[in-house]
Amino acid sequence: MLMMAPEAAKLSQNIKNVKEAMSRSMEKLSDDKDLLMMTPGPTEVPPPVREAMSRPVENPYVQEEFSEFYHSLEDKLQELYGTEDDVIILGGEGILGLEASIASLIEKGDKVLCISNGIFGDGFADFVESYGGEPVVCDFQPDKPLNIKKIKEVVEQHDFKLATMVHCETPTGMLNPIEKVLEILKEEDMITVVDAVSSLGGTPIPMEDVDICIGGSQKCLSSPPGLTALSVSEDAWEIIMEKEDHHFYTSLKGWKEDWLEQGRFPYTPSVSNLYALDESVDSILREGKEYVYIRHEEISSQCRERGKQIGLEFFPETEKLCSPTVTAFKVDGEADRIQKEVREKHDILLATGFGDLKEDIIRVGHMGYNAEESKVKRTMDALEDVIG
Numbered sequence: 001m002l003m004m005a006p007e008a009a010k011l012s013q014n015i016k017n018v019k020e021a022m023s024r025s026m027e028k029l030s031d032d033k034d035l036l037m038m039t040p041g042p043t044e045v046p047p048p049v050r051e052a053m054s055r056p057v058e059n060p061y062v063q064e065e066f067s068e069f070y071h072s073l074e075d076k077l078q079e080l081y082g083t084e085d086d087v088i089i090l091g092g093e094g095i096l097g098l099e100a101s102i103a104s105l106i107e108k109g110d111k112v113l114c115i116s117n118g119i120f121g122d123g124f125a126d127f128v129e130s131y132g133g134e135p136v137v138c139d140f141q142p143d144k145p146l147n148i149k150k151i152k153e154v155v156e157q158h159d160f161k162l163a164t165m166v167h168c169e170t171p172t173g174m175l176n177p178i179e180k181v182l183e184i185l186k187e188e189d190m191i192t193v194v195d196a197v198s199s200l201g202g203t204p205i206p207m208e209d210v211d212i213c214i215g216g217s218q219k220c221l222s223s224p225p226g227l228t229a230l231s232v233s234e235d236a237w238e239i240i241m242e243k244e245d246h247h248f249y250t251s252l253k254g255w256k257e258d259w260l261e262q263g264r265f266p267y268t269p270s271v272s273n274l275y276a277l278d279e280s281v282d283s284i285l286r287e288g289k290e291y292v293y294i295r296h297e298e299i300s301s302q303c304r305e306r307g308k309q310i311g312l313e314f315f316p317e318t319e320k321l322c323s324p325t326v327t328a329f330k331v332d333g334e335a336d337r338i339q340k341e342v343r344e345k346h347d348i349l350l351a352t353g354f355g356d357l358k359e360d361i362i363r364v365g366h367m368g369y370n371a372e373e374s375k376v377k378r379t380m381d382a383l384e385d386v387i388g
């Protein structure tokens with residue numbers, strides 16, 4: 001234990017530094033508007049990101065400086081992902097990233113393992129089907145972790161080309177521990193696709209065994225909606241380039257042939273959104289991504305502790321499964337009322353659940369710019385008031 005003391009002291013000093021830096025930047029950046037958007041994406045967009053978005057628009061086909069800017073944003077995204085794989089940024093939100101990964105990889109009749117314990121996990125199977133593949137869904141209860149043994153069994157029964165999974169199931173606040181799952185899939189040489197739309201920039205992603213990892217601009221990056229980033233491994237490129245029939249806008253092939261190989265954009269990039277994204281990623285890297293992750297851990301733990309104090313239970317079966325980016329509380333048929341009252345009485349925007357759980361879950365997004373103590377405190381004070 002004694003050996004741990006200097007490490008622990010260093011960590012605690014770092015957390016203190018981050019908190020001080022956060023509160024200074026919050027003071028500097030604070031808006032006058034009262035409405036606090038604590039939804040799990042879109043999140044509040046900080047003023048410097050909005051300012052970046054209003055920069056004069058450059059012409060990506062004519063101005064070399066735009067290409068240089070784009071290259072440097074790709075480098076920063078690689079750093080954020082923690083990968084040396086290519087990173088492609090598509091103009092469209094997270095769903096486009098999900099669809100593009102499937103559209104680019106599969107041929108008719110390909111078997112795809114879709115591991116799911118939620119709505120976005122299931123959604124992958126719909127894409128697979130609509131692009132002519134054969135999804136095999138290995139599903140689990142929405143509040144329970146992925147079961148490695150069951151996944152192994154399913155993998156042994158089929159000849160899969162690829163597998164899909166969701167890191168953070170935003171609608172239920174579950175952070176799936178995917179590291180071991182990815183390891184198993186890679187042992188079978190499968191291509192792995194991970195939806196990290198609501199975890200990229202808020203918590204580490206185990207990138208080692210991931211072939212395509214999908215992020216979204218409006219979650220932990222606190223940028224406006226409209227962009228999705230995909231890291232693409234060499235193995236994934238190989239499959240994509242060998243595939244015969246390609247769709248157009250949803251295919252990543254054009255990005256490889258035109259942009260990565262010839263430095264020419266296949267379509268006009270969403271210039272203003274890219275300026276915003278650049279500022280967002282810069283701010284994470286300036287703070288230090290490890291410290292950003294610690295901040296999310298700390299704030300989410302404060303949110304859950306306060307929830308327990310006011311008698312709220314979180315949705316995932318165990319606290320270990322709760323995401324550091326979004327907390328889902330069980331509210332048993334009261335979600336609409338709570339959402340409405342929190343907004344009307346306290347000027348705070350929360351999200352309800354999705355689908356069958358719509359009325360039974362209320363969600364607090366504490367991601368990116370919103371992973372901040374005073375915002376979560378204000379939100380939990382409001383929740384305490386309306387749940388009575």
Ligand SMILES: Cc1ncc(COP(=O)(O)O)c(C=O)c1O
Nearest residue numbers: 093094095120168170197198216
């Ligand atoms: C886990 C996850 N994947 C994908 C998406 C889809 O992203 P978008 O709404 O940006 O299309 C979302 C959006 O909430 C999400 O939470």
